[in-house]
Amino acid sequence: MQIDDMENAGTPQPIITARAAGLVACPNCGRVHRHPAPARCARCGLALDPGPDKSLQRVLAWLVAGMIVYVPANIYPMLITNTFGHSSESTILEGVVELLQHGSYGVALIVFVASIIIPVIKFAAIGFLALSVRRQSILPPPARHKLYEIVEFIGRWSMIDVFVVAILAALVQLDFAATINPGIAAISFALSVAFTMLSAQSFDPKAIWAERDAAAS
Amino acid sequence: MTDQPLPPLPQIEAGPASVWRNLSVVWLVPVLALAVALGIAWQAYSERGTLIEIRFENAGGVVAGETTVRYRDVVIGAVERVRFSADLQTVVVDARVENEVLPFLDDDATFWVVRPEISAQGISGLSTVVSGVFIQGAWDSEPETPMRSFTGRDRPLLILPGEDGRRITMRVASTLQLQGGAPVFFRGIEVGRLEEPELLADGGLVVNGFIEAPHDQRLSMATRFWDSSGFSVSFGASGLSLDVESLASLVSGGIQFDEVYAGAGPVPDDFVFEIFDSEDAARESAFSVSSVGEVPVSVEFSNFVRGLGIGTPVDLLGLQVGQVTAIRVRTVETSQGPKQRLVVDLSLDPGRMGLRREASSEEVYDFLSDAVASGLRVRLMREGLLTSTIRVELANLATPPPARFDRAAEPYPILPSLTTTLPDLNATAEGLLERLAALPFETLLTQAISTMQSIEELAADPALRQVPAEAVTLLSEARDVLTSEDTQAIPGEARAAVAQLAAILTELREGGGIAAMTAAAQQANAAMGPINEASAQLPALMTNLRALSETAAALELEALVTSANAFLSSADTFIGSEDMAAVPPALSGALTELRSLLVELEAADVTGNLNATLSSTRAAAEGLPALVEQTEAVLTRANTLIASYGDRSPFMTETMDVLREISAAARAISQLASAIERNPSSLITGR
Known part of the structure; x- marks a missing residue:
């Protein structure tokens, strides 16, 4: 995700963020949850944002x-x-x-x-x-x-x-x-x-x- | 899907209504960091110490930021700045020291710069060679008014404030080479140090010293200090002696002390000790010391004496009670015109003369006045036979020439003196040697040798050697006589003779002869009485003998030697005489004659004659009563003789005299011998 962000950084094209898309990704394992995300990642148990x-x-x-x-x-x-x-x-x-x-x-x-x-x-x-x-x-x-x-x-x-x-x-x-x-x-x-x-x-x-x-x- | 995220947003916004609930735990980290940082800052500030300034004449080697300030070799601070005083005369060192020591930095605190130093006491401050100098501080352990500004010393402080011990002041003879830091020894152990000697306004020299605890307890009024620096060479009858103290004291001087007598009182606070030149001088001063309370007197001598000087001791009954303080010459008008007199000023210590130590001069003069009236005179004495040292003696004479104590004399009262003719040293020594040389040692030896020779000759005489052989022959002859038959017959004859004698005795008893004998015995008994009395007089005799021995002891050596010589020569004459030499032959001849007599006896049938004799004895016994009378007479005479011996007969007296003389002579020799043995040098030194 970050790499994508970096690649797209500076481009005039509008970017749809995960939040805008109603998604929350686990920063540890990358598992994507729906927006009212659980307190912990369903896969790795990390406390989500x-x-x-x-x-x-x-x-x-x-x-x-x-x-x-x-x-x-x-x-x-x-x-x-x-x-x-x-x-x-x-x-x-x-x-x-x-x-x-x-x-x-x-x-x-x-x-x-x-x-x-x-x-x-x-x-x-x-x-x-x-x-x-x-x-x-x-x-x-x-x-x-x-x-x-x-x-x-x-x-x-x-x-x-x-x-x-x-x-x-x-x-x-x-x-x-x-x-x-x-x-x-x-x-x-x-x-x-x-x-x-x-x-x-x-x-x-x-x-x-x-x-x-x-x-x- | 897209409208789903919206509902939570209001919920999140509801959260910030309470700031504290939303506060993250991570905020504790900066709070802690701040606390720790502030803590460190506060600690650093509080431990930063206080700035003090120390002024030095010379701050060589002191570097701001590097040079440390130490107390007892522990760093207590560092120099922050080195600057000059306003007038550029001194260097001001600003140093920050720990607050811990600040209360002690009062007016007794001193600072000095420690640099490497090589001195007689050793090498000090060696570590500063690489690490750079540091500033050493010293102060006592009593906090007083703290100060912020100090003046540093140029030299290290020798005696640190607060050090346990005792500070003493000593007067120094100008000849002593003492340096600051010189050690003070007690029986060879270093127990203290000296500071730099100080010159007083009157030219005197004093030095402060420090005796470390617990050795300061040894100080008393009997303590004497003496210079132990350098080495001393003394030459005397006991030989050459070389004393060398420690190397440090050899170079920079050092003093020793000891207690010269026991039981002295404690030292008052302002007491000033004296450092003597030598141990002997210190010990001689045992009986006092302070020149305080000494009383001056003068003595006039008509003759000039060499060897008398300032400091010459003054003796009373052999103890030193003072010393000569000045010698001068005074011209006096006499009937024979002006005459020079030698005036000697003495200072006497009342304490040493048995008066109170603090006795006033009037009391001392009263005492001297009385003493002069009862025979006190001043005279000069030579210390030894071979020395030229002179002592002034206050002598008590039994029959003094008339004199008086001139109390009104100026500047000091004058004590009467005796004109003493001190023999010149050389003359004395020469006379002694002459006397020694005059002793007839050689003659004595010659006589002894010849006596021994005579005895040897006598023993080696062949005539004397013949004596045993002759004696043997005599014995064999005698045996022959005894074994002859005639001789065997003698017992029988003898028995008869005895029977006869018994008969005679019976007759005698009847005839009253026994009574006569008893009387004779009684007389003899009576004669013994005087002898007993004579024995009773023996103790008296012994006393006489002793007196005689003392007289003999007083005999001069020459007389003794001469007597001994005479005795030996007469003994020699006796032994060496021809009569004595003729003794062995005579003895031999006598034996020969005896033998020939025996032979003759045998040949002449002497046994038969004996028998006849016994027979005739029997006959003669009949005439015994007359014999008894004669015996009685003889006994009476014997009695008279005994009586004459019993009394103080000339014979007894002479015998006693001879014995006495021998005994006295023996004792005299023994005393002389023991005297020489005890003190061989007395022959030379006269002491």
Whole structure:
């Protein structure tokens, strides 16, 4: 169904949605039910769509949680490095600045994009999508659907930072000479990424179209 | 189909009437996240600590954000900023420290920068070589008014505040090389440290020290400190001795302490100890110490003495009661014109003289005045025969030359002195050596050797060796005589003779001879009386003997040796005389003669003669009454003789005298020997 939607996205031809056709499909196994669908899928037992309102609440809840934990992720140190008794802590932004000062522009750019740009864009995108379900949007539904696809696809790449920290912390435990420990920010950041991913997953793309249906009807 | 979806829509719209019922459970997640984030933020804020500022002259190595602040080597904070004071004179370090320690950061809190340091006490702060310096803080465990601004020290604090122990102040002789951090030892164990010595305004030098608990309990008024730094070499009669303390104290100085006598009281708070130059000096000061309450007096000597100096001890009854504080020369007008006198100032400690320690000078002068009236005089004494050290002695003389205690003299009262002629050291030593050399050791040895030789000669005389052979021959001859038949007949004859004698005795009893004998026996008994009396006088005699021994003990060595020498030479003469040499031949001759006599006896039928003799005895027995009378007379005479012996006869007296002399001489030798044995050096040092 999604593939169909994608293929038809952007085409001027009017699309008949499942809801308009009085059908509800199970997102897990694909079983199609008639509109006053049972609470659970007749085949796989999955709880069927609780309705656009509940779905939207979930999206917003995860989004808010992700944004909350993103704050300490940027304030607190990501890495705590001990080298011969010297202890240094650096937050994400400090790390980027340090990389820039060392001349590693490429790495600095990657870290900056993966840790700052992408999460911020994700928050904005998900927030925009969630809010546009209820209101008149400047973007047409096909464009918003495209945006949703991008967000879902790119969201996991934000975990790069967390993976790097996890690997470094596990590898560099050389006792007195050098140790690297994850800071509070590492956990916060991982949580933030996870929350935004859950938020994106909770978003029901059908709502994009449902709104248009409602507008059309 | 298409109108079916419509009915549920109104139902869904009816839901939002209650916002809470439609609220998703997922909203708990952001609430939790918010709570956790706020919790972390609050915790971080509350644990952030408080900013304090520490001013340093030099903050070398302190890096903002990296340098830590430590207390007891535990990190309690970190430096946030390093800046200058407004006038650029000091470096101000802003450090954030944990709130936990904040109440203790009062005015006794100190901070210093710990850097690697290599000193005589060892290497410290080595870890800072790689980790960078850190700021060490120290304070006591009593919270007072907290402060926010502190002045850091340049050097590490040697004695940490709050450390258990006792802080003491010691006066230092200027010659001691003491450095801050030098150890304080008690019997070789480090129990404390010294701070940097401080120069007082009057030029004196004091050093504060710290004795760690529980060793501070050992401090008492009897505690003496002495310098144990470096090494000391002393050379004396016992040989060369080299004392080296620990290497640390060798380099940076160190002091030892010990209690020099028992039962001393506790140390008052503001007491100032003194550090002595050596252990001996410290121990000699056992009987007091403080110069507080010492009373000054002066003594004038007419002769100049070498070896007298400031610090020379003043003795009373052999104990030190003070010391010489100054020596000066004074010119006095005498009848023979101006004359120089040596004036010696002494300071006496009333406590050491048996007066109250806090006795006033008036009390001490009263005491001295009385003492001078009863014979106290000041004189100089040499410490030993071979040393040139001099002591000032307060001597009590039985018959002192008249003098008085000049109490009005300025600046101090003057004690009368005795003019002592101290023999020059060299003269004394020379005289001793001469006396030793004059002893006739060699003659003595020669005499002893010749005596031994004479005895040996006597023993080796062949004539003496013949004596046993002669004796054997004599015995065999005697046996021959005894085994002869005539001799065998003797018993029979003898029996007859005895019978005769019995008859004679019967006659005697009848004739009153027994009574005479009894009388003689009684007389003999009476004669024993005086002997008993003489025995009773023996204890007195022993006393005399003892007195004589003491006299003999006082005999000089030369006399003794001479006597011994004379005795040995006379013994030698006796043994070596020709008469003595002739003894063996004479003995031999006597035996020969005896033998020949026996032979003659045998040949002359002596047995027969014996028998005849016995017969004639029997006949003679008849004339016994007359014999009895004679016996009686003899006994009477014997009685007289015994009586004469019993009394203090010349014979007895002479014998006793001889015995006494021998005994005394023996004792004298024994005493001399034991004295030399106890203290061989007394012959040299005179002590």
